[in-house]
Amino acid sequence: MSLPKNSFLDYYYIDVSELSRVVKERKPSKILLQVPEGFKNRSYEIIDYLREILGGAEIHIDASPSFGSCLIDVGVAGRYDLVIHLGHRKYPYWSPPSNVVYVDLQSRTRPDHEVLTSLINDLRKHGYVRLAVYTTAQHVDLTKDIVKQLRSNGFEVVNKGVEVVFGCWFSSLDAVKDSVDAFLVVAGGRFHALGVGLRVGGSKEVISLDPYENAYCFLGEYVSRVLKTRFAKIMKSLDAVSWLIIAGSGGQYRPWIINELAKLITSSGGKYYVAVTSYLTRDLLIDVDSSTLDAIVITSCPRLPIEDFHDYEKPVLTPGEAFMALKKVFEPYVFPW
Numbered sequence: 001m002s003l004p005k006n007s008f009l010d011y012y013y014i015d016v017s018e019l020s021r022v023v024k025e026r027k028p029s030k031i032l033l034q035v036p037e038g039f040k041n042r043s044y045e046i047i048d049y050l051r052e053i054l055g056g057a058e059i060h061i062d063a064s065p066s067f068g069s070c071l072i073d074v075g076v077a078g079r080y081d082l083v084i085h086l087g088h089r090k091y092p093y094w095s096p097p098s099n100v101v102y103v104d105l106q107s108r109t110r111p112d113h114e115v116l117t118s119l120i121n122d123l124r125k126h127g128y129v130r131l132a133v134y135t136t137a138q139h140v141d142l143t144k145d146i147v148k149q150l151r152s153n154g155f156e157v158v159n160k161g162v163e164v165v166f167g168c169w170f171s172s173l174d175a176v177k178d179s180v181d182a183f184l185v186v187a188g189g190r191f192h193a194l195g196v197g198l199r200v201g202g203s204k205e206v207i208s209l210d211p212y213e214n215a216y217c218f219l220g221e222y223v224s225r226v227l228k229t230r231f232a233k234i235m236k237s238l239d240a241v242s243w244l245i246i247a248g249s250g251g252q253y254r255p256w257i258i259n260e261l262a263k264l265i266t267s268s269g270g271k272y273y274v275a276v277t278s279y280l281t282r283d284l285l286i287d288v289d290s291s292t293l294d295a296i297v298i299t300s301c302p303r304l305p306i307e308d309f310h311d312y313e314k315p316v317l318t319p320g321e322a323f324m325a326l327k328k329v330f331e332p333y334v335f336p337w
């Protein structure tokens with residue numbers, strides 16, 4: 001098909017092989033399209049593209065937040081024959097309804113040769129030879145090439161294939177963390193690289209390679225700073241008596257964590273309340289907060305306390321941090337739960 005200049009599909013490509021198979025099989029007449037945050041305004045080009053492949057099916061845009069494959073509104077999804085969730089892989093902690101199909105959205109953006117050469121030189125300078133390399137769903141093809149390049153330059157990359165991480169799930173990380181010199185994370189921004197750093201408690205260097213910024217960054221100091229802030233929050237909640245537990249929905253509903261927290265809070269003489277929401281904003285938290293509450297723990301998305309509520313006036317903890325505070329065990333740092 002001919003695309004308008006500067007089309008979304010000039011910068012990304014969609015792997016439609018699985019989608020075509022599903023469409024042939026299910027012949028959907030009503031489709032819901034879920035697109036990652038930041039790309040929603042490009043849904044129209046994507047729909048035009050999909051219409052050419054899928055024929056005359058009615059395609060609606062899901063305008064609710066789509067920060068990850070964990071956050072699918074099962075009620076809304078149930079009204080459609082097919083839900084196309086673009087740009088994320090299946091959330092490993094949750095099985096969505098069977099009408100949801102995950103379709104890869106691969107970025108065409110690549111770092112320059114000079115940036116990769118400089119990264120390789122910097123890794124050598126630091127003596128980081130044995131590496132684990134992770135990425136996000138949008139950069140799998142690019143990461144395959146980067147791993148090849150690292151290997152041909154004498155680096156030992158321990159991953160077998162290209163491994164995708166989520167903000168709260170880290171693939172093979174636990175198995176390899178003690179045997180590598182450093183982690184390389186190919187992703188936009190620092191979000192996923194920080195997650196890797198938190199998961200290993202800052203014990204190893206994490207290098208983030210951002211294809212969009214065409215730059216890389218050693219994040220060790222940044223991870224240490226975040227960890228200091230997190231420990232300060234844990235310390236502030238040691239005497240908390242009255243806790244608010246925030247519960248999520250879909251893949252972010254984690255009853256075993258809520259039950260474990262409830263048990264620990266009551267056995268230490270405290271009390272708890274549970275508030276349920278599928279999408280937590282600062283306004284919503286302020287609205288539900290009260291001066292009678294001492295600490296808040298978010299069991300839905302464990303990145304919210306770190307990214308969105310690190311400056312909140314009272315401690316807002318991840319489940320792992322709340323477990324540390326309630327059990328009074330401060331080593332190692334537990335992330336995410």
Ligand code: SF4
Nearest residue numbers: 068070166167168301
């Ligand atoms: S970090 Fe949050 S948004 Fe990302 S996969 Fe985990 S729960 Fe979902």
